[in-house]
Amino acid sequence: MYIILVYDIGEKRVGKMLKLCRKYLHWIQNSVFEGEITEVKLKELVVKARGIMKEEEDSLIIFKSRDERWLDKEIIGQERSSTDNFL
Amino acid sequence: MYIILVYDIGEKRVGKMLKLCRKYLHWIQNSVFEGEITEVKLKELVVKARGIMKEEEDSLIIFKSRDERWLDKEIIGQERSSTDNFL
Numbered sequence: 001m002y003i004i005l006v007y008d009i010g011e012k013r014v015g016k017m018l019k020l021c022r023k024y025l026h027w028i029q030n031s032v033f034e035g036e037i038t039e040v041k042l043k044e045l046v047v048k049a050r051g052i053m054k055e056e057e058d059s060l061i062i063f064k065s066r067d068e069r070w071l072d073k074e075i076i077g078q079e080r081s082s083t084d085n086f087l
Numbered sequence: 088m089y090i091i092l093v094y095d096i097g098e099k100r101v102g103k104m105l106k107l108c109r110k111y112l113h114w115i116q117n118s119v120f121e122g123e124i125t126e127v128k129l130k131e132l133v134v135k136a137r138g139i140m141k142e143e144e145d146s147l148i149i150f151k152s153r154d155e156r157w158l159d160k161e162i163i164g165q166e167r168s169s170t171d172n173f174l
Binding site: 006028049062 | 091093094095115116117118119133136137140141142143144145146147148149150151152153157158159160161162163164165166167
């Protein structure tokens with residue numbers, strides 16, 4: 001399964017969330033990640049994310065597609081992920 | 088066509104970008120929008136976005152799906168768009 005994950009999280013929790021999401025997905029922009037993931041790994045990620053989040057303040061949205069080919073991606077301006085390795 | 092649009096834009100230009108994207112799409116989180124849009128309207132949006140962006144600094148990513156039904160959406164925590172009308 002291919003997913004796009006976006007979060008909007010309180011500043012204090014951003015570092016932890018970034019680190020968590022990077023273990024499972026590719027960082028592509030600010031608070032946006034994408035990647036192939038199994039149902040089991042995604043559940044694991046969501047459980048861990050809930051542990052970091054304050055659900056009354058923070059927001060996490062996951063878009064799931066059975067196949068990456070069903071989505072086209074267009075990037076305008078900077079491709080953030082190209083600097084991913086340097087962070 | 089159904090799209091998800093995410094941007095990462097310098098603070099000075101965020102207000103303009105937000106206003107522009109809201110004309111074409113539904114705001115769902117921080118710098119994330121979604122919605123049905125025609126090819127023509129999307130081109131118009133991209134041209135206007137380029138006019139706002141500093142392409143050497145800013146980033147705009149558009150995921151396109153021919154059909155919204157090909158994507159499942161899961162929201163954890165707050166659904167930001169529910170407060171959209173109050174902003």
